[in-house]
Amino acid sequence: MATTEIRITGFGGQGIILCGYIIGKAASIYSNQHATLTQSFGPEARGSACSAQVVISDTRVLYPYVTAPKVMLALSHDGYVTHKDTMAGDCILVYEKDLVRLEDHGITARTFGIPATRIAEDLGRKIVLNIVMLGFFGAVTGLIPRDALRQAVETSVPVGTEELNLNAFDKGYEYGLKLAGKAESKV
Amino acid sequence: MSVNAKQPVEEGHPMEELLRMDRSPHIWCPPCGLGTTVTALATALKQLQIDLNNVAVVSGIGCTGRVAGYMKVDSFHTTHGRAIPFALGLHIARPDMKVIVFSGDGDLISIGGNHFIHTARRNVDITVICVNNFIYAMTGGQVAPTTPITAKTSTSPYGNYEHPFNLPLLAASSGAVYVARWTALHVRRMTTAIKEAISKKGFSFVEVIAPCSTLYARLNKLGSGLDLMKFYHDNSVIKHGVDLREVDINYQSKVIVGKFIDIEKPTYLDCLNEGNKRVFGDKYKPYGGGNGDN
Amino acid sequence: MKADPSCVLTGAHYLDGNHACAEGGIAAGCKFFAGYPITPSTEIAERVSQRFPLIGGVFIQMEDELASMNAILGASWGGVKTMSCTSGPGFSLMMENFGLGIMLETPCVLVNVQRGGPSTGLPTLPGQADMMQARWGSHGDYEVIALAPDSPQESFELVIHAFNLSEKYRMPVLVMTDECVGHMTEKVVIPPAEEIELLERRYTDKKPGEAWPYDPSEDGISPMLPVGKGYKFHVTGLTHDNRGYPVINAEAQEWNVRRLMDKVNKHVDDIIWLVEKDIEDAEVVVLAYGISSRVVQPAIARARTEGIKVGQIKMVTVWPFPEKRVRELAEKVKAMIMVEMNYGQVFLEMDRCIAGKCRSRLVGHAGGTVHNPFDVYNAIKEAVK
Numbered sequence: 001m002a003t004t005e006i007r008i009t010g011f012g013g014q015g016i017i018l019c020g021y022i023i024g025k026a027a028s029i030y031s032n033q034h035a036t037l038t039q040s041f042g043p044e045a046r047g048s049a050c051s052a053q054v055v056i057s058d059t060r061v062l063y064p065y066v067t068a069p070k071v072m073l074a075l076s077h078d079g080y081v082t083h084k085d086t087m088a089g090d091c092i093l094v095y096e097k098d099l100v101r102l103e104d105h106g107i108t109a110r111t112f113g114i115p116a117t118r119i120a121e122d123l124g125r126k127i128v129l130n131i132v133m134l135g136f137f138g139a140v141t142g143l144i145p146r147d148a149l150r151q152a153v154e155t156s157v158p159v160g161t162e163e164l165n166l167n168a169f170d171k172g173y174e175y176g177l178k179l180a181g182k183a184e185s186k187v
Numbered sequence: 188m189s190v191n192a193k194q195p196v197e198e199g200h201p202m203e204e205l206l207r208m209d210r211s212p213h214i215w216c217p218p219c220g221l222g223t224t225v226t227a228l229a230t231a232l233k234q235l236q237i238d239l240n241n242v243a244v245v246s247g248i249g250c251t252g253r254v255a256g257y258m259k260v261d262s263f264h265t266t267h268g269r270a271i272p273f274a275l276g277l278h279i280a281r282p283d284m285k286v287i288v289f290s291g292d293g294d295l296i297s298i299g300g301n302h303f304i305h306t307a308r309r310n311v312d313i314t315v316i317c318v319n320n321f322i323y324a325m326t327g328g329q330v331a332p333t334t335p336i337t338a339k340t341s342t343s344p345y346g347n348y349e350h351p352f353n354l355p356l357l358a359a360s361s362g363a364v365y366v367a368r369w370t371a372l373h374v375r376r377m378t379t380a381i382k383e384a385i386s387k388k389g390f391s392f393v394e395v396i397a398p399c400s401t402l403y404a405r406l407n408k409l410g411s412g413l414d415l416m417k418f419y420h421d422n423s424v425i426k427h428g429v430d431l432r433e434v435d436i437n438y439q440s441k442v443i444v445g446k447f448i449d450i451e452k453p454t455y456l457d458c459l460n461e462g463n464k465r466v467f468g469d470k471y472k473p474y475g476g477g478n479g480d481n
Numbered sequence: 482m483k484a485d486p487s488c489v490l491t492g493a494h495y496l497d498g499n500h501a502c503a504e505g506g507i508a509a510g511c512k513f514f515a516g517y518p519i520t521p522s523t524e525i526a527e528r529v530s531q532r533f534p535l536i537g538g539v540f541i542q543m544e545d546e547l548a549s550m551n552a553i554l555g556a557s558w559g560g561v562k563t564m565s566c567t568s569g570p571g572f573s574l575m576m577e578n579f580g581l582g583i584m585l586e587t588p589c590v591l592v593n594v595q596r597g598g599p600s601t602g603l604p605t606l607p608g609q610a611d612m613m614q615a616r617w618g619s620h621g622d623y624e625v626i627a628l629a630p631d632s633p634q635e636s637f638e639l640v641i642h643a644f645n646l647s648e649k650y651r652m653p654v655l656v657m658t659d660e661c662v663g664h665m666t667e668k669v670v671i672p673p674a675e676e677i678e679l680l681e682r683r684y685t686d687k688k689p690g691e692a693w694p695y696d697p698s699e700d701g702i703s704p705m706l707p708v709g710k711g712y713k714f715h716v717t718g719l720t721h722d723n724r725g726y727p728v729i730n731a732e733a734q735e736w737n738v739r740r741l742m743d744k745v746n747k748h749v750d751d752i753i754w755l756v757e758k759d760i761e762d763a764e765v766v767v768l769a770y771g772i773s774s775r776v777v778q779p780a781i782a783r784a785r786t787e788g789i790k791v792g793q794i795k796m797v798t799v800w801p802f803p804e805k806r807v808r809e810l811a812e813k814v815k816a817m818i819m820v821e822m823n824y825g826q827v828f829l830e831m832d833r834c835i836a837g838k839c840r841s842r843l844v845g846h847a848g849g850t851v852h853n854p855f856d857v858y859n860a861i862k863e864a865v866k
């Protein structure tokens with residue numbers, strides 16, 4: 001039973017929940033895995049630090065919560081600081097290079113940074129930074145097939161924005177391919 | 188087990204088509220204003236010549252709450268204060284039916300006050316008849332949100348000191364499209380008002396000032412039921428269309444009666460359907476109605 | 482009869498439990514929904530409000546939960562399948578007229594997405610502490626049917642099942658989910674409409690003038706009378722006779738209350754739905770419902786691999802309580818453990834039925850998170866010592 005816990009963290013408005021939703025959907029609907037998404041609710045989902053958690057498994061997920069993520073996506077420094085101590089040993093940390101300043105985690109982590117906001121801005125819409133991150137995550141972790149993630153992006157973003165989002169996804173993915181297997185650092 | 192024991196049925200009562208004769212005699216005190224008001228509703232329904240199969244009466248709890256049990260139409264005796272939301276559900280499910288809420292002042296305006304203002308606000312196409320006797324009668328004469336200042340009740344034994352609601356003003360400012368007030372003495376005018384209210388599209392409201400001789404009159408030493416009717420005769424002032432800020436009822440003051448509001452406004456269902464048509468065009472599928480056949 | 486294909490979103494979806502509840506109701510033919518926003522149930526109302534204009538349903542956001550519960554009763558008598566949803570304080574407000582639904586014998590479905598309580602408690606975190614309120618929350622003596630889904634998929638399925646039970650037994654049926662299931666997103670497979678079996682309302686075949694709202698019937702469930710068809714019937718929340726007329730005495734009360742209780746008690750074998758696993762050789766049985774029935778499974782699996790003979794009963798229906806089955810098992814096993822997110826509610830029923838025949842244990846906590854499987858594992862080990 002291979003199970004992977006993933007946490008996505010950032011601030012409200014960055015599309016954290018959508019990012020988690022797409023990961024879970026890609027795994028469970030488009031690549032024959034089981035995936036359970038949980039998220040932070042309440043005021044924190046509407047502005048300050050928020051997070052989404054996905055458990056991916058090849059059998060049914062029985063315990064729904066993430067306790068020690070093997071993969072963490074950090075889209076904001078606050079989110080990173082809040083959750084860094086929950087990371088499992090040998091965690092993959094995927095982070096927004098311009099927004100997160102890495103600190104000592106006290107555990108071994110493989111880190112991959114991407115200037116997702118800048119890439120999104122170059123595409124004309126800063127709002128797609130979460131999808132850039134998602135593509136990047138897909139490439140550096142290899143947890144979910146690229147096609148499955150693309151399909152999940154296409155069927156989850158607002159109608160009329162599919163092309164923009166798929167483009168953002170691909171930009172992130174390609175940025176990641178260059179780094180795959182080449183973690184910047186082990187902290 | 189004789190739970191299903193049949194009551195002897197009198198034959199040939201003029202209202203037998205509209206009243207459940209098998210539930211006679213009713214529980215109300217002889218000088219109560221409810222008999223007159225129920226007769227007014229029955230007469231109104233008869234004169235309107237509407238299909239009685241398509242009429243439903245919904246009541247809450249209290250003396251007036253028992254009206255649903257005596258009307259020979261589909262009728263629902265619900266919980267205290269909740270007749271209006273129950274009626275709203277029934278109306279939306281069966282918009283072809285005339286849904287009439289018949290209840291008392293404590294039921295509709297105190298415990299059910301929130302439902303009253305919101306259903307008026309939405310302009311849901313139902314008729315609300317509120318029998319206002321200034322007191323909680325079924326429970327033994329406690330103070331109501333309609334009790335005039337200084338009037339004695341069993342829970343305001345030294346005289347009520349709270350400001351009462353002005354029901355026509357409350358109904359109108361909440362959004363009712365038809366508002367009238369009569370007393371139990373004004374049988375003909377009350378019947379006309381009920382007819383108009385039932386015929387009106389939208390939230391229509393008729394307040395009926397009715398005597399409670401057993402409690403209100405006794406606790407305030409106002410005499411018999413007949414004395415109260417005489418009081419209405421001498422003190423009612425008809426002022427159609429009057430500024431509703433002037434229709435407050437003070438203790439043993441003049442009672443201003445009349446037809447106060449009669450305006451046109453799209454109903455809840457009109458707005459729902461038009462709003463959705465505007466957004467969805469031909470894709471909009473309006474609710475088809477419960478038909479009881481499926 | 483089969484579900485209406487125009488209402489059923491056949492296919493595989495990634496939905497949270499609340500949206501799945503909404504889809505279950507829509508697939509079951511619900512055409513009237515009255516509700517009031519309250520965390521963590523609101524997504525059910527939101528989805529229904531979004532879906533209804535295209536499938537001929539009416540959604541209305543009422544002024545409060547008192548009104549919501551009444552509106553769905555009124556609309557149900559109008560001939561429509563109706564539902565509402567709520568949580569925490571809203572459930573308390575609905576209890577008054579849940580009782581009216583029981584008394585008038587009105588089919589409808591109420592979903593309670595349980596959060597931590599009492600009072601405002603934990604609006605955004607799960608609990609299972611409304612279970613006794615579900616059982617006894619309205620005043621008076623009556624029986625209820627309550628189902629507890631453990632996932633979005635089961636939320637979809639159990640809401641449909643709840644509608645079928647509500648029509649079959651002519652009563653409101655509760656779906657007692659919780660914040661964890663409600664806000665958890667997973668794959669939900671919605672089958673084709675022709676694979677969804679729906680029970681339609683049973684109306685009288687007697688003519689107007691011959692039928693009463695609570696006419697005796699063999700199974701104790703009277704066919705309903707339709708409004709607007711000339712039956713001119715009366716129903717009341719007061720104690721009543723078979724005609725629906727108020728009768729205020731002890732004999733009528735006995736007749737009326739017995740009727741409400743017998744409807745459920747005489748059909749427990751049809752209503753109770755348990756999923757049993759590894760019970761045959763079990764020395765310990767873990768009982769749980771809803772999300773708790775799911776998080777106990779890693780603990781049970783671990784104990785099994787260590788040679789502990791432990792089985793599980795997942796209670797899909799919590800009410801009526803599976804009294805007969807618990808009594809049977811209590812004679813055979815060493816211990817039974819109830820796992821629930823409260824400090825012992827359904828446990829009390831289990832304990833009563835065990836009646837000292839085997840050990841009776843509770844793994845409970847105050848809510849706010851699901852159980853840690855280790856706590857369950859430790860309880861299993863402890864129980865067989």
